[in-house]
Amino acid sequence: MNPRAKVEKFLDNASRSRLMVYACVLGLIGLALMSWSLFDQGWIPVMAAMSVGQGIGTLSFALFLVIVIIDLRKAEFRPSIPSQPMKPIKSEDD
Amino acid sequence: MHVSPLSWIALTCAIVAAVIMVYYLIYRPPLNGRVKALMMLAVGVLPIMTAMIGNLEGLAATEHQAFCGSCHTMDMHIADANDPDSLSLAAIHSRTIKFGDKSCYVCHKDYGMFGYAMTKLGGMGHVYMFLSEFAWYDMEEALPKIHIARPFKNDNCMQCHSTTGRIWNGVADHNGLLEDLRTGTTSCASAGCHGYAHPFSKPDEETPSDVEAHSALEAPSPEGT
Numbered sequence A: 001m002n003p004r005a006k007v008e009k010f011l012d013n014a015s016r017s018r019l020m021v022y023a024c025v026l027g028l029i030g031l032a033l034m035s036w037s038l039f040d041q042g043w044i045p046v047m048a049a050m051s052v053g054q055g056i057g058t059l060s061f062a063l064f065l066v067i068v069i070i071d072l073r074k075a076e077f078r079p080s081i082p083s084q085p086m087k088p089i090k091s092e093d094d
Numbered sequence B: 001m002h003v004s005p006l007s008w009i010a011l012t013c014a015i016v017a018a019v020i021m022v023y024y025l026i027y028r029p030p031l032n033g034r035v036k037a038l039m040m041l042a043v044g045v046l047p048i049m050t051a052m053i054g055n056l057e058g059l060a061a062t063e064h065q066a067f068c069g070s071c072h073t074m075d076m077h078i079a080d081a082n083d084p085d086s087l088s089l090a091a092i093h094s095r096t097i098k099f100g101d102k103s104c105y106v107c108h109k110d111y112g113m114f115g116y117a118m119t120k121l122g123g124m125g126h127v128y129m130f131l132s133e134f135a136w137y138d139m140e141e142a143l144p145k146i147h148i149a150r151p152f153k154n155d156n157c158m159q160c161h162s163t164t165g166r167i168w169n170g171v172a173d174h175n176g177l178l179e180d181l182r183t184g185t186t187s188c189a190s191a192g193c194h195g196y197a198h199p200f201s202k203p204d205e206e207t208p209s210d211v212e213a214h215s216a217l218e219a220p221s222p223e224g225t
Helices: A003-013 A016-039 A043-074 B005-027 B033-061 B072-081 B089-094 B100-108 B115-132 B139-145 B154-158 B172-176 B178-183 B210-217
Strands: none
Touching: A003 A043, A016 A043, A016 B005, A016 B033, A043 B033, A043 B115, B005 B033, B072 B089, B072 B100, B072 B139, B089 B100, B154 B178, B172 B178
16 A cells, blocks of 8 residues: 555544544643743753654644644535626617 | 743643643543634644743743753852852853853854854754763763863954953053964963863863962953953
């Protein structure tokens, strides 16, 4: 199976709510690391916040975007209704 | 511990985001449009705000002595710089308001267009060296091994001491070595001149005598230097 087919299969079968749970858990870990550096400005918290914390936060947001993509793939887009052709104006002579 | 107003804004964003995420984890509402908009706020907008403010505050924190001193191998350097009785260059400069709490950064940073980025890259090198080697040493083992990565540039001294002032040029040694000092051939912080900035970390024979140290202390005021 080629990579594209794998991704499509994943997007077809993935559970949105489970992805959202992972996104929330990762988001909470990332936020904890980023918040730690606001109060303790030693090298460990600052480096952790600006590397690991932001990396985990980005992964969390990426999972949310995957959910959006899944929804967009399943969404049914109705075609726009074509406008009615204008009726010819009858002259009073007719 | 000082927490700036920006940090409080970042913390507020983090708390609001965390509350929304915990709410989702507990109640698991169906992911309709409204919930997704809320989650966009919780995992996207608010954490990005926290991260951006965290970057600003984090980068600002790297300029303070507390950050440099958070590695145990810098304990003696920080203690000496803050010692009111010390006559080292680091201590003399740290006592002035222009250096103060940021004395490590003001002296050791690179100046110029890419100075900030180069300083941060250098700092990453320090983190690597600390994690790979110095973290495992106690102070006695570490002190003889600590050395500056490359010779200290006179350009850094010349950010304040322009070498054009009347009083500075009135010193015979300055006048005689003017070109060498400006080009960096002779270091201001060498044993024969003002001595090492952190003399306690050098062998005795390399450090200036008390007389030299006192003459450095009695150097003219920055005006005219």
